[in-house]
Amino acid sequence: MAVTKKEAESGSEAAEPPPSAARRPGGRTARVRDQVLAAVGPLLVEHGFDGLSVDAVAARSGVHRATVYRRWRDVGGLLADVLDAAGADRWTAPDTGCLEGDLRALNEEVQDALSEESSLARALIAASFRSAGAADALRRFWEDRYERCAHVVERAVARGELAPPVEARSLLVAATAPLYHHLVLLHGAPDPALPGEAARTAVLAARAGAFGTRSRTG
Amino acid sequence: MAVTKKEAESGSEAAEPPPSAARRPGGRTARVRDQVLAAVGPLLVEHGFDGLSVDAVAARSGVHRATVYRRWRDVGGLLADVLDAAGADRWTAPDTGCLEGDLRALNEEVQDALSEESSLARALIAASFRSAGAADALRRFWEDRYERCAHVVERAVARGELAPPVEARSLLVAATAPLYHHLVLLHGAPDPALPGEAARTAVLAARAGAFGTRSRTG
DNA sequence: CTTTTACCGCGACACCTGTCGCGTTAAGAT
DNA sequence: ATCTTAACGCGACAGGTGTCGCGGTAAAAG
Incomplete structure (x- = not known):
């Protein structure tokens, strides 16, 4: 430690x-x-x-x-x-070669972390409702993670999978939020298909032009 | 009452x-x-x-x-x-004439409910981590709300905005989850633009074929 | 080494949380 | 009207939570 x-x-x-x-x-x-x-x-x-x-x-x-x-x-x-x-660990975002694969792998990590019996993440979320210190720490932690995951989006842009500009943070939230919603807020059981579905949805939205700094509803 | x-x-x-x-x-x-x-x-x-x-x-x-x-x-x-x-109230989902408008109005309701100083919804989410009864009640409440909101999606399909089949629940989760993520989990301040952005993102994903019972990645 | 004082151990304390047994009240049945 | 007993009021109780003042220990400075 x-x-x-x-x-x-x-x-x-x-x-x-x-x-x-x-x-x-x-x-x-x-x-x-x-x-x-x-x-x-x-x-x-x-x-x-x-x-x-x-x-x-x-x-x-x-x-x-x-x-x-x-x-x-x-x-x-x-x-x-x-x-x-x-x-302060050495965690880095997954790198599977394509955006959807990266997001899917990321979601599976999230689902695993949130599904284990005594999850530190889950405990901290619960604590964040009763302690300002826990809430701040949680926010710092997630902000740090989003920053590291931004690399996933940048790689996708570099590969030509997405047309810039792309707001990495919004895309990442869209990809992971359904998981948190299901597991944490609805207290639902882990769903093996959900990580992939949420990743695919986010990628489809990104290709359709969501997450651009300027809206192009097409 | x-x-x-x-x-x-x-x-x-x-x-x-x-x-x-x-x-x-x-x-x-x-x-x-x-x-x-x-x-x-x-x-x-x-x-x-x-x-x-x-x-x-x-x-x-x-x-x-x-x-x-x-x-x-x-x-x-x-x-x-x-x-x-x-x-057991008489709440019904908004009806603005188009899918994106409905989802945006819905999200604004969510943001308002979650942003008020002493929010019942927020309190219940906090309580759901410490009380099984509260967790069950919250799940029942949201399940009921999703059922009522499904009408929004059905109307969109009837208008020809979306091509069936569309899983209403997945679409609704995708549209609202970013809001909960930002307001509840990250304890962030209300963002006037977020309801609209999340709604637009969900609509773009839906038009691109997400939320179909069978995946057509396009 | 000596001095200073930040930090810790200790026990007492007031308050809150949840449970229990017992006596009383009143809702529902006859 | 009368009976039965579900549900309530009441006070006591054990256990947990958070604070405080006091004295002791050992970092860090000289």
Whole structure:
């Protein structure tokens, strides 16, 4: 679980530390953070999101309750911190050779991530409704993912599959939104056909001129 | 607040009452239900979803805490009951004369409903992550709405705007999902242009042959 | 090494959440 | 009118959640 030091206080909205005041991010403080974050994942898998209380995390990590409350404020803050750590991974968008294949592969990843029993993504979505810190972390995470996925669209344009201009973000949202809608909002069961269908739909719309910066309804 | 008697026990998963046992849905019981449900709305508007506790509802309605817990189990059950009452309204899909106009009007309704400060829809989505009763009620509500909106697609086919067959539900999901994605999952601010863009995208995809029961990629 | 103080452990605390048993009330049946 | 009992009111209770003040520990500075 790689942890970047620079994000030591992420997930908290009272952002900036006093400019010249001495802080202590090293030694014991860092060890406490590692212990706590290391306890979140297993607890999430074992007891699900509803079983993920600050108390349980404190007990498992061996850190005192009050310390966890002071540094992370609530469960959302904890999830936000682990998400920020996870967001700094080396994930890249799939590259299957064609736009529809890329989008389909992307959707299948999304469906897998959202379908597993104790999904971190699902837990964070739930937490984002009760914790501002979790909501912010989720937004940052998705924004980062959209940025990386934009490469998929750029490749498609370079191959001549799409005529520029194309708003990558709108296209990606159109391709993935039906999945989230079905799995998260409607709490539906995974549908093996849905990733492909949503990808195909988005590609058809893109070829017909949607997602251009200027509307050409044709 | 019209309340249909038949739904007296909706939102509870231990569904069926003993077949020949005598129940008492009238008189005091009905009055208690009305008092409680009447208290949910105002509390939701005043204090938001986080301030909507069973205790607060009980206090405002004048009904004892234990009674509310017994009949509705949790906040999700309360919201589910309110939603079932709201689902029995006379809402019909917009009819503007063309498919894109209908979808755009529909999306604007969705955006308005989701953007208001203390949105019932938003609260129910949040509750659906913590309460099975709320999740079921939400699914029922949306399924009902999709059924009513199918008329929009049928009219479009009748006018010759689309060539059958067209899966109405998939088209409606594609048209509305980007809105939910932006407003609910990304917690984004309302975007006046988004309803129209999403509607146009869905129409373009539909004209290109998406949503047909058989794929014709063109 | 000594000093400073950021951060942590600790226990107490007020509040909220959900359940239970018991007595009472009144809806529905006779 | 009378009886039966479903549904409610009531208070107590255990457990969880979040905050606070105090004292101790150990980073970081000198």
